[in-house]
Amino acid sequence: MTVYAPTPTEDFARCPVYQRLNKLWEPRGAEWTPAILLGRAIGEGMSQFYRTVKEKPPGDRELALATALKVLEEDDSINSQETWSLVGLTKHVKAGLMEALDTSPVRGPILMVDEPLGSGARPDVVYRHPSTGLSVADTKVRFKLDPRYREKALAEYDTWWQGWHYAWEVGEYLGEPVKSIGPHLITLTPKVRGEHHPIEVSPARVSFWLKQAEVLWARMGDSFHTAPLPVELLTPNWFSCYGKFGRCFAYDACHTIQSYDEDKLSIVYQPKRPT
Numbered sequence: 001m002t003v004y005a006p007t008p009t010e011d012f013a014r015c016p017v018y019q020r021l022n023k024l025w026e027p028r029g030a031e032w033t034p035a036i037l038l039g040r041a042i043g044e045g046m047s048q049f050y051r052t053v054k055e056k057p058p059g060d061r062e063l064a065l066a067t068a069l070k071v072l073e074e075d076d077s078i079n080s081q082e083t084w085s086l087v088g089l090t091k092h093v094k095a096g097l098m099e100a101l102d103t104s105p106v107r108g109p110i111l112m113v114d115e116p117l118g119s120g121a122r123p124d125v126v127y128r129h130p131s132t133g134l135s136v137a138d139t140k141v142r143f144k145l146d147p148r149y150r151e152k153a154l155a156e157y158d159t160w161w162q163g164w165h166y167a168w169e170v171g172e173y174l175g176e177p178v179k180s181i182g183p184h185l186i187t188l189t190p191k192v193r194g195e196h197h198p199i200e201v202s203p204a205r206v207s208f209w210l211k212q213a214e215v216l217w218a219r220m221g222d223s224f225h226t227a228p229l230p231v232e233l234l235t236p237n238w239f240s241c242y243g244k245f246g247r248c249f250a251y252d253a254c255h256t257i258q259s260y261d262e263d264k265l266s267i268v269y270q271p272k273r274p275t
Contacts, residue, residue, distance in 0.1 A: 003169075004217055005120040006162035012220050013161075015237035021250045021260075025269040032081040038092055039141035041071040042186060043124065045097045046104075046139045047114045050125045054110040061101055068097050077273065095192045096141060103194030105137050105184055117173055123166045124184075126174075133179035136166045137196065145187040154197045157183050164209040167201045177203055231260040 004012075011019035045068030053059035072078070072089055111134075112126035124138045145153060157163065163181040171178045182198040236254045241247065252268045253260060 001214060001217055002220070003119040004220055006165045009165075009213070009216055009220070010161050013216055015240045015248065015250070016234040017231060017236040017254060017260075018240065018248055018250045020231050020234060021253060021265075021269075022272075024272055025265060026272045027249055027252075028268055028270045030270075032077060032083070033143075034084050034089055034092070035141075035143040037072070037075055037077065038089065038096065038143060038188065041068045041093045042096045042100055042141050043139045044068060044071050045093075046100050046184075047124060049101060049104075050106065050110055050113045053106070054113060064101065065094065065097055068093050080273075092143075092188050096186050096188050099192045099194040100139060100184065100186050103184070103186075103196065105135075105182065105196035105198070111174065112170075117169045119165075119169060121162075121165055121169055123170060126170055129180065132198070134170070134174065134176055135180040135182075135198075136163070136170055136178055137182055137184050138163065138166070139186065140183040141186045141188065144189045147191070150187070150193075150195075154183075154185065154195070157197055158199060160199070163199065164206065165213070168206050168210055168213075171206070177201070177206075 008019060011022060045064040048067040049059050049061065049064035052063060069090060072086060072093060078084065078086060078089065106125055106127050108128045108130045110125060110127045112123065114122050114124055116122050123136045126134070126136050129135045142153070160181070160183065163183070167178040167181050178201050180198050181201055182196055184194065184196045187193045236250075241251055241255070253265060257264050257268065259265070
């Protein structure tokens with residue numbers, strides 16, 4: 001059976017049509033937001049830091065910062081809008097990265113840093129914690145999070161598909177069970193804050209997750225990527241058309257245009273810009 005990485009699996013579980021369209025299209029006139037770019041910059045800075053820790057502890061914070069800022073400087077999408085300046089984005093990246101470095105949960109030897117597993121999944125950092133054992137941490141950046149909802153946001157990671165995928169596949173790859181997974185959540189506004197949310201991993205829960213994953217992977221099928229079905233033959237999940245943030249971006253395709261013809265889609269969508 002083909003093992004699919006967390007993101008396409010999560011998207012497929014949400015809705016097969018969403019998964020297909022989201023790879024290629026975005027709403028026409030969609031407002032550019034800095035969240036993805038800031039997350040990528042801070043994430044790459046942390047990966048660079050962990051690589052230097054692995055090679056020569058205690059690591060190189062200055063190189064981590066230079067790596068993060070280079071991501072901003074080389075991103076052309078900033079020039080496509082006038083709301084955010086490079087100066088303002090740089091300020092957020094510096095503050096977020098310093099907080100991430102100061103609150104890093106990594107203790108003990110680092111075994112892997114942003115290395116692809118067989119499915120294509122890339123856990124940010126795998127390390128052997130002196131008391132917990134084999135652990136996985138993933139840097140997550142939120143541009144804005146109301147402090148009133150922080151506890152809820154962290155609690156939602158207990159059923160974090162990506163994390164449980166890491167628990168299973170890292171364990172298989174290294175030949176020993178993962179003992180802990182957890183997001184390292186960095187919030188940029190209204191106040192910069194970093195916090196690790198460790199989740200205890202048990203073999204029973206990994207096994208339970210795997211049974212459900214295999215059902216999803218079977219549905220996705222070996223032909224899903226190599227010879228994908230026409231989008232017209234995919235079944236939309238009507239239960240996901242509206243979520244906590246409003247309508248699914250594919251709503252117009254499914255319910256207004258009621259067509260997946262590219263010429264018709266181009267009326268309300270545009271080719272997805274690289275992130």
